[in-house]
Amino acid sequence: MHLRVELLTVGHCLHCERMARAGGSWGKVAFPAMAALIWHPTQGPLLYDTGYAEHFLHATQALPERLYRWVTPPVWTAEQRLQAQLAQRGLRLSDIRWCLVSHFHGDHVAGLRDLSQARFLCLREDLVDLRQHGRFAALRRGLLPALLPPDFEQRCEYAEDKPALRLKGAWSALGQQGYDLFGDASVVAIALAGHSPSQMGLKLRDDSGRELLLCADAAWSRRAWQCEEWPALPARWIMHDWPAYQRTVRALGTLAKLQPELMILPSHCEASLAEYRGMAR
Numbered sequence: 001m002h003l004r005v006e007l008l009t010v011g012h013c014l015h016c017e018r019m020a021r022a023g024g025s026w027g028k029v030a031f032p033a034m035a036a037l038i039w040h041p042t043q044g045p046l047l048y049d050t051g052y053a054e055h056f057l058h059a060t061q062a063l064p065e066r067l068y069r070w071v072t073p074p075v076w077t078a079e080q081r082l083q084a085q086l087a088q089r090g091l092r093l094s095d096i097r098w099c100l101v102s103h104f105h106g107d108h109v110a111g112l113r114d115l116s117q118a119r120f121l122c123l124r125e126d127l128v129d130l131r132q133h134g135r136f137a138a139l140r141r142g143l144l145p146a147l148l149p150p151d152f153e154q155r156c157e158y159a160e161d162k163p164a165l166r167l168k169g170a171w172s173a174l175g176q177q178g179y180d181l182f183g184d185a186s187v188v189a190i191a192l193a194g195h196s197p198s199q200m201g202l203k204l205r206d207d208s209g210r211e212l213l214l215c216a217d218a219a220w221s222r223r224a225w226q227c228e229e230w231p232a233l234p235a236r237w238i239m240h241d242w243p244a245y246q247r248t249v250r251a252l253g254t255l256a257k258l259q260p261e262l263m264i265l266p267s268h269c270e271a272s273l274a275e276y277r278g279m280a281r
């Protein structure tokens with residue numbers, strides 16, 4: 001099944017470039033916060049993550065959460081707000097039927113509370129991780145539980161409970177199996193562990209017939225797997241599991257080599273997002 005995919009930038013955060021790659025500058029660069037709008041013929045409009053939203057400011061108003069905002073200050077324009085970008089496409093926030101959550105860092109889930117009619121899908125381990133830590137430990141991991149709607153668990157389903165699908169050919173670089181989220185093989189969830197305990201990537205085919213892998217923060221830049229450029233030291237501390245992160249990046253590199261026409265799209269890689277938008281025009 002071919003799905004229309006639109007990559008929205010819902011705000012940016014400003015950070016020194018070295019955080020994403022050790023060879024980068026100390027100067028601040030803008031990292032886009034990506035949300036993908038996926039048009040599914042029977043499931044309705046879906047989102048993969050939400051990017052930033054006002055809730056991030058509320059959740060980081062007081063110390064110690066305020067530190068999160070100091071370290072990764074977010075900026076967005078009125079037109080970049082999720083609601084405005086959906087409205088441009090004739091959609092309301094309440095039209096979103098599903099939000100597929102890559103992982104629970106603030107820049108990926110800040111808008112969940114605005115999706116009043118959506119159900120959620122994630123990998124179980126990431127939600128367990130969010131719930132098991134106290135306030136400080138959660139914050140150190142980039143987690144802000146206040147961003148989740150109070151009934152999140154009631155509205156959430158787990159990718160692992162969906163039919164397993166064997167990953168074949170080049171895709172087996174990422175592991176043995178993915179999860180067929182809607183039972184039609186249109187959107188396959190693949191665990192890309194390391195940045196967070198599981199982290200859900202999505203394999204799908206767009207309406208031009210191109211295969212895509214939305215890989216969220218499995219790498220912050222495609223240079224990670226193209227040139228093995230790793231984030232600078234402070235950024236490594238926030239990784240859930242650094243060796244697993246490196247294994248995942250190398251697996252992306254193997255996949256990219258074996259399947260050069262595949263578009264692998266990290267959520268914060270401006271160059272990748274721009275290239276895909278250029279192709280989609």
Ligand SMILES: [Zn+2]
Binds near residue numbers: 105268
């Ligand atoms: Zn992120």
